[in-house]
Amino acid sequence: MVQFHPTALAVDLDPMPLVSEAVRGEGAILVNENGEWILKNPLAARDVVSRAEWAALQAGHKVFLDARQEPGDRFAELFPAINAIAQRVGLNPATDLLPVRPAAHYHMGGVLVDTQGQSSVPGLFAAGEVASTGLHGANRLASNSLLEAVVCGRGVAQHLKGVYSAQNTLPDVPGRGWADEKWHPAEPVIARIRGIVSQGAGVLRDAEGLTEALEGLRPYLDDDTGLVGYLVAWSALQRLESRGGHTRTDHPLTAAEPAHTLVSFADLEARSAA
Ligand SMILES: Cc1cc2nc3c(=O)[nH]c(=O)nc-3n(C[C@H](O)[C@H](O)[C@H](O)COP(=O)(O)OP(=O)(O)OC[C@H]3O[C@@H](n4cnc5c(N)ncnc54)[C@H](O)[C@@H]3O)c2cc1C
Structure with a gap:
């Protein structure tokens, strides 16, 4: 399952910077382009806020964090790091609406x-x-x-x-050791995988979108990121309920008994062969 952080600053930076929830704690609200509140309780849990935002975005709206009234002029003092990032992309949180969107945050x-x-x-x-x-x-x-x-x-x-410690050695495992260089994914591939996963296995999921994501990701199973995306979509498709960070619009209820979704390489190979 994936936790989506509700307020990534939706600007042309990769990764998108996060705007702390403490900003809403200081009184900032979430609004659409008409100034209407996106949800009644801007301090709701991350998954609740992310769902409300995603639904608004899918309905064609824009979503903004409005910090102009509160914390307003106190923003720069309270949140100097976020203020500096916003200023870098030409936004002043005390006077401008901040475009935000949910972003994958934690597995x-x-x-x-x-x-x-x-x-x-x-x-x-x-x-x-x-x-x-x-x-x-x-x-x-x-x-x-x-x-x-x-x-x-x-x-x-x-x-x-x-x-x-008694043997003064680690087990002999093939591939054991440190990577020589910091790991770098291939950027164009990451962008394609990100698009597929975001569309099909994002904040709001259903069987059709998840199945499309699995099909789209199949060519990327040799890539670490593609494989992880595939596993996320696969697990989400198996879970016929909504729970925590996982929301199925076609299965909105929470099952009475919680259960793990386990997937092994054997499952993947069977599916790839199908
Ligand atoms: C913007 C942001 C803010 C956050 N704020 C908080 C917070 O306030 N409090 C909190 O508790 N959590 C926070 N989290 C979550 C928290 O930062 C992460 O869960 C945590 O850092 C995970 O630590 P880790 O050591 O498990 O993994 P990572 O920090 O992701 O470390 C994994 C390392 O493995 C390397 N690696 C990956 N693949 C390979 C490979 N194939 N070969 C070699 N190296 C590889 C990566 O480069 C990386 O250095 C935040 C996350 C984000 C993105």
Whole structure:
């Protein structure tokens, strides 16, 4: 599942900068191009606000964060970093509407691990956002991902220390080691994958859009980003309910019993062959 942050500044920067929710905490509101409120409670949870914005965008509206009244003139003092970014793209939050949109922000789910970070692949451990520990459920409260990364990372380290310190060596796993250079995805491919996933597996999902996304992503399964997008769309298609950050317009209710959606490479190979 994906948590969408409701207020990415919709300007020509990649990644789009985030406008903190604290700005709405100081009184800023979300409006369309006619000045009408996008939702009654601008302080609602991230998934609620993102859905309201996405629905407005899909209906052809524009969405803005209006900080002109509140925090108004206090903006630059309260939020100097956001103010500096806005000014860089020619916007003054005290006098201009800020164009915003939901943006993919956090993955709830990922590589399934046990409490010691061990995946089903011998010698492969995962901690942090990439891991599926179940700690966040279907949504995430703001700011606790770093806690998870630190706590679970420490757990993995302690486990490995206990297991391997006697042997003074790590297990012999093919491919083990550090990448020589910082990992760089191919930009044009990323842009294509981003478009497909955003359209079909974004804030509001249904079977038709998810199936189209899977078809669109099939040529990109050799690419890490394409594969992750495929897994997100695949899992979303299997989940016939709405829960937390995952909203199916064709399955709006929440199932009585929560359940994990597990997908393995064998599932993918079977589907690719179909
Ligand atoms: C704008 C923004 C604001 C946020 N604010 C907060 C906040 O206030 N509080 C909070 O708790 N969380 C926040 N989060 C979420 C939090 O930052 C992340 O969940 C957290 O940083 C994840 O840490 P990580 O170490 O698991 O992964 P990452 O920080 O993503 O580290 C993964 C690393 O692996 C590298 N990598 C990827 N693929 C490869 C490869 N194939 N080979 C080699 N290297 C590779 C990447 O380059 C990266 O350096 C925010 C996220 C964003 C985007």
